[in-house]
Amino acid sequence: xxxxxxxxxxxxxxxxxLPQYGRSTQAVMAQLGIALDETELNCCGYPxxxxxxxxxxxxxxxxxxxxxxxxxPLMTPCKCCYGNLKHADYWMRLDSGLRRQVNATLAAEGLxxxxxxxxxxxxxxxxxxxxxxxxxxxxxxxxxxLRVAAHYGCHALRPGKITQFDNPLSPTIFERLVAVTGATAxxxxxxxxxxxxxxxxxxxxxxxALMANKIVDARQxxxxxxxxxxxYCQLQFDVVQAEQASASVDPLPAVLYTQLLGIAMGLxxxxxxxxxxxxxxxxxxx
Amino acid sequence: MFLTYxxxxxxxxxxxxxxxxxxxxxxxxxxxxxxxxxxxQRMVVMFTALPGILFSRKIWTIFKALMLDVLLQRQIFRQSxxxxxxxxxxxxxxxxxxxxxxxxxxILADLVTDYAATRxxxxxxxxxxxxxVLVGLAIxxxxxxxxxxxxxxxxxxxxxxxxILAIIIFSGIGLEATRMISASxxxxxxxxxxxxxxxxxxxxxxxxxxxxxxxxFATPPPLDASHLDTGRQLHxxxxxxxxxxxxxxxxxxxxxxxxxxxxxxxxxxxxDTWLWYFHYLASCLALxxxxxxxxxxxxxxxxxxxxxxxxxxxxxxxESRPIRRAMxxxxxxxxxxxxxxxxxxxxxxxxxxxxxxPSEKIAEVGRLARDQLTIQRRWRLSQGSRTCTACGRCSxxxxxxxxxxxxxxxxxxDLNRSGYPGPHGWIRNQSVEQWADHARxxxxxxxSTDRPRFTxxxxxxxxxxxxxxxxxxxxxxxxxxxxxxxxxxxxxxxMNLMRLELKDLALGCRMVWDCVTCYKCxxxxxxGVPVADVLYELRNEACRRLDPAVPKKD
Numbered sequence: 118x119x120x121x122x123x124x125x126x127x128x129x130x131x132x133x134x135l136p137q138y139g140r141s142t143q144a145v146m147a148q149l150g151i152a153l154d155e156t157e158l159n160c161c162g163y164p165x166x167x168x169x170x171x172x173x174x175x176x177x178x179x180x181x182x183x184x185x186x187x188x189x190p191l192m193t194p195c196k197c198c199y200g201n202l203k204h205a206d207y208w209m210r211l212d213s214g215l216r217r218q219v220n221a222t223l224a225a226e227g228l229x230x231x232x233x234x235x236x237x238x239x240x241x242x243x244x245x246x247x248x249x250x251x252x253x254x255x256x257x258x259x260x261x262x263l264r265v266a267a268h269y270g271c272h273a274l275r276p277g278k279i280t281q282f283d284n285p286l287s288p289t290i291f292e293r294l295v296a297v298t299g300a301t302a303x304x305x306x307x308x309x310x311x312x313x314x315x316x317x318x319x320x321x322x323x324x325x326a327l328m329a330n331k332i333v334d335a336r337q338x339x340x341x342x343x344x345x346x347x348x349y350c351q352l353q354f355d356v357v358q359a360e361q362a363s364a365s366v367d368p369l370p371a372v373l374y375t376q377l378l379g380i381a382m383g384l385x386x387x388x389x390x391x392x393x394x395x396x397x398x399x400x401x402x403x
Numbered sequence: 404m405f406l407t408y409x410x411x412x413x414x415x416x417x418x419x420x421x422x423x424x425x426x427x428x429x430x431x432x433x434x435x436x437x438x439x440x441x442x443x444q445r446m447v448v449m450f451t452a453l454p455g456i457l458f459s460r461k462i463w464t465i466f467k468a469l470m471l472d473v474l475l476q477r478q479i480f481r482q483s484x485x486x487x488x489x490x491x492x493x494x495x496x497x498x499x500x501x502x503x504x505x506x507x508x509x510i511l512a513d514l515v516t517d518y519a520a521t522r523x524x525x526x527x528x529x530x531x532x533x534x535x536v537l538v539g540l541a542i543x544x545x546x547x548x549x550x551x552x553x554x555x556x557x558x559x560x561x562x563x564x565x566x567i568l569a570i571i572i573f574s575g576i577g578l579e580a581t582r583m584i585s586a587s588x589x590x591x592x593x594x595x596x597x598x599x600x601x602x603x604x605x606x607x608x609x610x611x612x613x614x615x616x617x618x619x620f621a622t623p624p625p626l627d628a629s630h631l632d633t634g635r636q637l638h639x640x641x642x643x644x645x646x647x648x649x650x651x652x653x654x655x656x657x658x659x660x661x662x663x664x665x666x667x668x669x670x671x672x673x674x675d676t677w678l679w680y681f682h683y684l685a686s687c688l689a690l691x692x693x694x695x696x697x698x699x700x701x702x703x704x705x706x707x708x709x710x711x712x713x714x715x716x717x718x719x720x721x722e723s724r725p726i727r728r729a730m731x732x733x734x735x736x737x738x739x740x741x742x743x744x745x746x747x748x749x750x751x752x753x754x755x756x757x758x759x760x761p762s763e764k765i766a767e768v769g770r771l772a773r774d775q776l777t778i779q780r781r782w783r784l785s786q787g788s789r790t791c792t793a794c795g796r797c798s799x800x801x802x803x804x805x806x807x808x809x810x811x812x813x814x815x816x817d818l819n820r821s822g823y824p825g826p827h828g829w830i831r832n833q834s835v836e837q838w839a840d841h842a843r844x845x846x847x848x849x850x851s852t853d854r855p856r857f858t859x860x861x862x863x864x865x866x867x868x869x870x871x872x873x874x875x876x877x878x879x880x881x882x883x884x885x886x887x888x889x890x891x892x893x894x895x896x897x898m899n900l901m902r903l904e905l906k907d908l909a910l911g912c913r914m915v916w917d918c919v920t921c922y923k924c925x926x927x928x929x930x931g932v933p934v935a936d937v938l939y940e941l942r943n944e945a946c947r948r949l950d951p952a953v954p955k956k957d
Contacts, residue, residue: 129746129792133808160746160792165754166939167826168786168946171853172753179749214854222752225551275922276935285926311878311921319827320917326882327919 121246123192123237124184125153129160130195130348137390138348141375142194142239144388148255149247154189161198162205171218177205178219181236182228190235192242194375196347199238200272200280206236207279238273238282240346240374244290252297257383259299260400265377266340267291267302268331268354270347271311294374295344298381305338307331314353325361328353332369342398343371359395370398406683413687420694421702424733431729431772434813435820436721448722461713468712473705478802482740485542492539496532497568504529505686519645527651533572534654540569552748553739556763560697561737567689574682579655581675584619584666588675597641607633616649617659619666700736704803707734711804728813731805732769737762741797741807747790756952758787761797761807768814782952785823788815826946830916835891838911842948853947857933858940864902866930871895873924873934879917890914894924894934901937910945
């Protein structure tokens with residue numbers, strides 16, 4: 118099996134807030150024979166986009182310029198990062214004024230943004246670059262009988278014209294990848310809705326209302342767990358849900374896709390950081 | 404006598420200053436926990452915790468940290484060998500000079516039976532250590548002027564500390580060189596240590612010393628063999644006990660040779676005495692100001708490294724955290740490593756606010772803690788603080804062991820609580836109409852890098868037919884049982900305002916700020932209006948025109 122290398126873009130929140138996502142991603146990639154170049158990168162720019170579009174694009178473009186300088190495709194497990202990097206890619210192509218301005222800033226470091234830096238999300242790497250068939254071959258502990266609500270998140274999905282992740286109105290990539298693990302992806306009406314995390318600590322009332330709607334819908338659709346493939350979404354469904362938990366309602370466990378896949382591949386739960394999830398999910402023993 | 408009094412006075416000022424600074428660690432109230440205890444209680448907590456640390460396994464952890472991170476400075480070595488060389492040179496050069504030279508009559512004179520400053524190895528050591536410090540200082544100067552990110556932010560103390568040390572070292576070398584060539588000093592030494600009246604013999608000694616020790620006499624003594632032999636013999640009897648060959652002074656000797664042409668003038672003016680006073684007093688001054696500037700890191704950094712070896716601040720008792728934070732503030736040496744690796748440094752190239760960079764933010768946080776910030780600077784610090792993404796890299800890299808991540812979350816919480824929130828917070832301070840009036844009155848802030856791509860172009864909104872699809876798909880609208888009350892306007896109403904070129908009315912709408920950026924509106928709009936991008940742009944514009952952190956023109 119050929120070793121592929123991606124420039125790994127974990128984003129800012131994984132090291133201190135969701136280290137299990139980093140660990141499980143690296144464990145799964147290692148199993149797949151994919152190498153991750155861990156050159157130091159900077160913030161994708163998503164959080165600062167509220168204040169300054171140019172700042173957000175400059176930050177994103179710098180990462181793309183580093184990937185370009187290394188000749189490596191970039192892969193990120195976070196959908197907010199993926200989305201902002203794709204926005205940068207789109208607008209840097211279209212807007213020559215922006216391109217000039219950003220490249221002038223990057224030139225001070227000897228960097229330059231050029232077109233055609235491949236930007237991948239963890240899921241697109243697994244789906245398109247690795248493929249269901251090869252993944253299937255590595256499954257030793259299928260999660261049969263597990264009903265999973267696949268939460269797509271927003272920033273990779275929309276606007277489809279810019280993110281080019283999947284069909285924005287009826288995507289299938291996540292259900293396909295869930296099926297690979299042997300689990301059943303439930304159909305749920307609110308599957309494409311927002312988790313609410315972008316409003317966390319800005320307007321908690323709306324943030325938690327959006328989250329609650331999704332969880333109710335997932336439960337009503339028969340899901341036993343939620344799965345996410347984005348740092349922010351997981352922080353919302355795991356950390357925030359745990360904080361908001363009331364005594365009367367059992368929280369719905371949210372499991373990172375890399376944790377699901379890792380268990381199905383037979384990796385030990387400790388490597389995947391299952392213990393770090395605030396809401397515990399214990400996989401059935403085969 | 405006068406100099407000794409100066410030394411004791413400087414020492415007293417130094418000790419008093421250290422105590423004053425240490426007191427500040429208990430009286431600083433940084434972070435939400437600070438309100439839960441008084442300074443007195445914090446002192447009690449810390450002192451009662453000390454035995455538990457000193458007489459447990461933890462003392463070994465601290466010992467290891469002191470060995471590896473203070474004595475060997477491995478954190479610096481891992482980051483940059485050149486910087487390690489620089490710091491080892493300055494650090495060990497200065498500390499060793501203090502021990503073997505400045506305090507020679509207190510330490511070495513007691514330990515060694517026939518100590519004399521002019522003997523080897525002490526003569527050689529002084530020159531060696533002095534040159535180690537100079538090499539370190541040279542690297543430091545180059546670094547401060549050439550490293551990107553850092554060179555813009557050098558403070559007075561960054562320069563002052565290098566200047567003070569350079570003055571002390573250079574004056575020391577100058578002192579040694581001028582003493583070497585001083586004829587008057589030779590006369591004094593002959594009177595004190597030999598007491599001979601025999602002019603023939605003194606001339607012979609002069610010959611020897613002129614040749615071997617480079618003393619410059621007004622009348623050059625004869626350098627024939629018989630004089631030199633006699634001189635050598637006399638030297639062996641009366642001088643050699645304390646005086647090793649000056650060839651060991653490999654820095655001072657070349658200087659002495661170089662200033663030989665000026666020897667007569669220097670001797671007449673007794674430059675050597677002036678330099679003696681200058682060198683001594685410069686050192687006393689450095690000692691006295693030590694607690695008040697960057698030199699304090701001699702104490703604060705080892706302490707910070709010892710404390711941080713016990714774990715991050717978050718694991719400590721609530722009463723200890725403000726102490727830890729205050730200690731951390733005093734341990735910053737402005738080395739700038741944090742800013743060189745900070746995740747949001749690229750953002751600081753666009754948003755002109757130095758407090759985005761951790762090395763600059765920490766100084767402001769210190770001023771915030773001491774209540775020394777104006778309102779405008781608090782707003783700026785608030786903007787710098789929220790730009791931080793809490794990635795923790797600065798904390799991981801800080802060679803002084805400061806728990807920066809904890810400092811940032813504590814100071815940001817303090818700012819939020821004291822009325823300096825981010826835009827999603829301060830926008831709620833006024834109504835839509837009040838913000839609209841505000842926007843009309845505000846003169847535009849200095850040249851912005853953000854040109855309104857959509858909101859500045861009316862064509863963007865002509866396609867909007869008010870079909871209300873964007874509103875129907877918006878999850879935030881759906882989560883509200885009274886959108887008018889909660890959001891002021893729905894998305895399609897905001898688009899309508901834009902269509903009517905009433906942008907100022909849109910800036911303060913809660914819909915703009917409670918948008919969750921899910922992009923459903925933009926995805927579903929049948930007319931291709933980039934609704935979500937427009938809302939982003941409105942936020943950008945509000946931040947540009949209304950953000951209290953952005954300085955406005957008069």
